[in-house]
Amino acid sequence: MADQKVVIIGSGPAGLTAGLYAARANLKPLLIEGLEAGGQLMLTTMVENWPGFRDGIMGPDLMSEMRAQAERFGTEIIQSNVASVDLKHRPFTLTLSDGRKITTESLIIATGASARWLEIGSDRKLSGRGVSTCATCDGYFFRGRPIAVVGGGDSAMEEAIYLTKFASKVTVIHRRDSLRASKIMQDKAFANSKIEFIWDSEISEVRDVGKGEVTSVVVRNLKTGARTELPLDGVFIAIGHTPNTKLFEGQLELDPAGYIITHAGTRTSVPGVFAAGDVQDHVYRQAVTAAGSGCMAAIDAERYLEGLPQHVGEAQIA
Amino acid sequence: MASEKVKTFTDSNFDDETKNGVVIVDFWAEWCGPCRRIAPIIDELAADFEGRAVIGKMNVDENPAIPTNRFQVRGIPTILLLKNGQLEETVVGLATKQDLARMIERHL
Numbered sequence: 001m002a003d004q005k006v007v008i009i010g011s012g013p014a015g016l017t018a019g020l021y022a023a024r025a026n027l028k029p030l031l032i033e034g035l036e037a038g039g040q041l042m043l044t045t046m047v048e049n050w051p052g053f054r055d056g057i058m059g060p061d062l063m064s065e066m067r068a069q070a071e072r073f074g075t076e077i078i079q080s081n082v083a084s085v086d087l088k089h090r091p092f093t094l095t096l097s098d099g100r101k102i103t104t105e106s107l108i109i110a111t112g113a114s115a116r117w118l119e120i121g122s123d124r125k126l127s128g129r130g131v132s133t134c135a136t137c138d139g140y141f142f143r144g145r146p147i148a149v150v151g152g153g154d155s156a157m158e159e160a161i162y163l164t165k166f167a168s169k170v171t172v173i174h175r176r177d178s179l180r181a182s183k184i185m186q187d188k189a190f191a192n193s194k195i196e197f198i199w200d201s202e203i204s205e206v207r208d209v210g211k212g213e214v215t216s217v218v219v220r221n222l223k224t225g226a227r228t229e230l231p232l233d234g235v236f237i238a239i240g241h242t243p244n245t246k247l248f249e250g251q252l253e254l255d256p257a258g259y260i261i262t263h264a265g266t267r268t269s270v271p272g273v274f275a276a277g278d279v280q281d282h283v284y285r286q287a288v289t290a291a292g293s294g295c296m297a298a299i300d301a302e303r304y305l306e307g308l309p310q311h312v313g314e315a316q317i318a
Numbered sequence: 319m320a321s322e323k324v325k326t327f328t329d330s331n332f333d334d335e336t337k338n339g340v341v342i343v344d345f346w347a348e349w350c351g352p353c354r355r356i357a358p359i360i361d362e363l364a365a366d367f368e369g370r371a372v373i374g375k376m377n378v379d380e381n382p383a384i385p386t387n388r389f390q391v392r393g394i395p396t397i398l399l400l401k402n403g404q405l406e407e408t409v410v411g412l413a414t415k416q417d418l419a420r421m422i423e424r425h426l
Contacts, residue, residue: 035355035413060351081414097414128396128411129391129392137393138393140349141386141392212390234392
């Protein structure tokens, strides 16, 4: 007998919505909430595109509501990290970082995605010392200082605009000659007098690793090859995300970028294992699409369980 | 509030409190959500390592000198491990209790 009918790994909109639906289906779900509890919305301020809040809602507040709702209907939430999983045997086994093992008949993976780094060596080395991937977390340290934001999408624009509350100047460095951000975000960024743009360029080095703090960046123009040094105190990287799927390598089919491949809803390459949210979506990556897929995963898991020999004949209440 | 086993470091007491033995310094601030997430882990480490290592917190809002000038902290949470006053390890961002405990054991 497995410990659980369904375990959910992840506590962002996908995981919590899966928890809510699974709980209301009387599956008594266990949700494992890691260190980055609440997911990416915890790192943002006002969310204006989550439907239902005409004046917007703060990311952390929205996640707090989702979490309370999932718990209200019976989702058991534990705070832990999953160190490894065994999806090759049934029931599936999860091993937590404290050594505890949990067995489960079905699994919903909603581990989301983490910010990508430039991976030029100097960026990682100066992490926490002037290089960051989170404007709301670290903007505070750059009051009155000049900084750069790398990226051309919505997140980069949002971070750049947010940072103008602290920084003296924000230079957006983008490798193309136009932004891929939504029109509304582009307009806001262009209208902001503290934001400047460097186009067709990338950062080839963050200095000064030897000193242990950011003093400047070397910017390379991708069209001309010219390099210039831009003195500044901080670099915020906003070039997109990478899915958190290291745990599942070799056990689930992943696409070349590391995203879990899903079909027929949220089904993965292993029956009984479902994936929801950014961990399996590199197209939409919105909170609302993550929540939608979390709901789908719970329903897929419920139907899977109903089909298992040991559960045939059980009625579920939705 | 942190447990009483967790020391409070300030710009004025820092050097005295960290000059001997293995010391963990957890930089934090009220407005830092992830810092609050680490707080219970710091409490547990303080209890687990009582008598063997000193575990303490330093508020970056209240202490403008040491975090910013001496250690160039530009992001929190940041956890430092000092041994006899020397910086040996730096952990930027979130970490599990197991990872931090292993790191401390390595220096004892």
